[in-house]
Amino acid sequence: MNARAPKGTSDMLPDVARAWEHLQRVAQELFALYGYEPVYTPLFEHTDVFTRGIGEATDIVSKEMYTFEDKGGRSITLRPEGTASVVRASLEHNLTANGAQAKLYYAGPMFRYERPQKGRMRQFWQIGIECLGAPEPTADAEVITVLWRYFESLGIPSTNMRLLLNSMGDEACRPAYRDTIASFIRGHAADLCDECSRRADTNPLRAFDCKDPACREVMAGAPLLRDELCEECATHYAAVKAHLDALDIPYIEDSTLVRGLDYYTRTVFEVQVDAGLGSQNAIGGGGRYDRLMQEYGGPATPGLGFALGFERTLLALEAAGVQIPAVPRAEVFVARVDDSVTAEVFALSQRLRDAGVAAELDHQARSLKSQFKQADRLGARLVVIVGPEELAAGEVTLRDMSTKEEKRLALDSATADVIAALGEEGTD
RNA sequence: GUGGGUGUAGCUCAGUUGGUUAGAGCGCCGGACUGUGGCUCCGGAGGCCGCGGGUUCGAGUCCCGUUACCCACCCCA
Numbered sequence: 001m002n003a004r005a006p007k008g009t010s011d012m013l014p015d016v017a018r019a020w021e022h023l024q025r026v027a028q029e030l031f032a033l034y035g036y037e038p039v040y041t042p043l044f045e046h047t048d049v050f051t052r053g054i055g056e057a058t059d060i061v062s063k064e065m066y067t068f069e070d071k072g073g074r075s076i077t078l079r080p081e082g083t084a085s086v087v088r089a090s091l092e093h094n095l096t097a098n099g100a101q102a103k104l105y106y107a108g109p110m111f112r113y114e115r116p117q118k119g120r121m122r123q124f125w126q127i128g129i130e131c132l133g134a135p136e137p138t139a140d141a142e143v144i145t146v147l148w149r150y151f152e153s154l155g156i157p158s159t160n161m162r163l164l165l166n167s168m169g170d171e172a173c174r175p176a177y178r179d180t181i182a183s184f185i186r187g188h189a190a191d192l193c194d195e196c197s198r199r200a201d202t203n204p205l206r207a208f209d210c211k212d213p214a215c216r217e218v219m220a221g222a223p224l225l226r227d228e229l230c231e232e233c234a235t236h237y238a239a240v241k242a243h244l245d246a247l248d249i250p251y252i253e254d255s256t257l258v259r260g261l262d263y264y265t266r267t268v269f270e271v272q273v274d275a276g277l278g279s280q281n282a283i284g285g286g287g288r289y290d291r292l293m294q295e296y297g298g299p300a301t302p303g304l305g306f307a308l309g310f311e312r313t314l315l316a317l318e319a320a321g322v323q324i325p326a327v328p329r330a331e332v333f334v335a336r337v338d339d340s341v342t343a344e345v346f347a348l349s350q351r352l353r354d355a356g357v358a359a360e361l362d363h364q365a366r367s368l369k370s371q372f373k374q375a376d377r378l379g380a381r382l383v384v385i386v387g388p389e390e391l392a393a394g395e396v397t398l399r400d401m402s403t404k405e406e407k408r409l410a411l412d413s414a415t416a417d418v419i420a421a422l423g424e425e426g427t428d
Numbered sequence: 429g430u431g432g433g434u435g436u437a438g439c440u441c442a443g444u445u446g447g448u449u450a451g452a453g454c455g456c457c458g459g460a461c462u463g464u465g466g467c468u469c470c471g472g473a474g475g476c477c478g479c480g481g482g483u484u485c486g487a488g489u490c491c492c493g494u495u496a497c498c499c500a501c502c503c504c505a
Contacts, residue, residue, distance in 0.1 A: 309504090
């Protein structure tokens, strides 16, 4: 057989898995400050949850979904992102009925069939929040602030990051602007790449995203939505910016920021970093999606949220030289001098563990020397040495690994004495 | 889907113009007067040299194919 993880996936061995848990722990603590609660939705959904929500013409839906038919003949798709599922679940369970607000966060793997490269995997992890039922611009500013604070609290210097902000308008002003851009593109088709020319009919706004120098030059002269927002959108956008200003969140307005999902309305944003990420420089992003729940047949319910990628965040952390806090694998190592004391070693280890102390022992019963090496590697602060000599006196030896001091403990009170010794150590 | 790069011990890599038992560092295991760590020293285990063909007296080293990974384009987290 092929003992290899599928293309675009990777095993997260302990070093990486620890970092993963750190990212989640920091997120949970931060999100709780803002009142967000956890939610777990299925890793797969009925395909139309994504086709209707994200949009048929988007790259995600048109070429990146893991879609298959299950044995019941249903079309099933592995989730390529989190928002659609959360909104679907909120509708299904009426979380926002009668004007209620729901603040939810999720974390887990997403799936997109793409060619892997730096910062891009077929199975990748995202953590995100969704704020449903809140049309107010303070909600926009809050969500953006949570994203920014998250990266800050992980230790990414704010000077390494930039927050891009834009408004995509709503149903009142975007269609007209869309037409404007479409005809602008048709008018300049000769100077644009094939892809962009085609975009006139499918997704004209995306032409702003093209990296082709010729296209960029042409699009630099295109009319901007910023100048054609309807009054409500303009007011909302101005308020969002004012709230961010008040919190000193340093955004950069980017009228070419057009995110690749159809459901966005009004506010969209993205956090980018330069170092460490290759060409995938966005570590998080999101926006407002006031029409998404209606798209699923529910009542008009505003909402917005963000998602951030674990793999990319980790790359950004590495580039910034941030160390993930290491957790010692053992506080105490119980060493045995020879096989005659195996039973006592095993029993004492368990008593320590039952008392809440991380205790380790060597099942292989190697030499005392190698047990000490092991204790050292595990980061144990104390080693309890159990040997025939001290056992005959009903005692064990306790060694402090940093001071090298040793003392005898009565076996009967060893657990309490070890805990006391750990306590003393912790205070200095 | 397109293009480029790389595949040699657990990890990071050397391997000269093809030539005898394929190397280093780190890690791992053991030892240094034998019940004790982090330094140093000594020893040891561990390699279908990605896979399949071909050229050759002889290929890790050249040629062809294939596959995997990496990076880039597209796009996004």
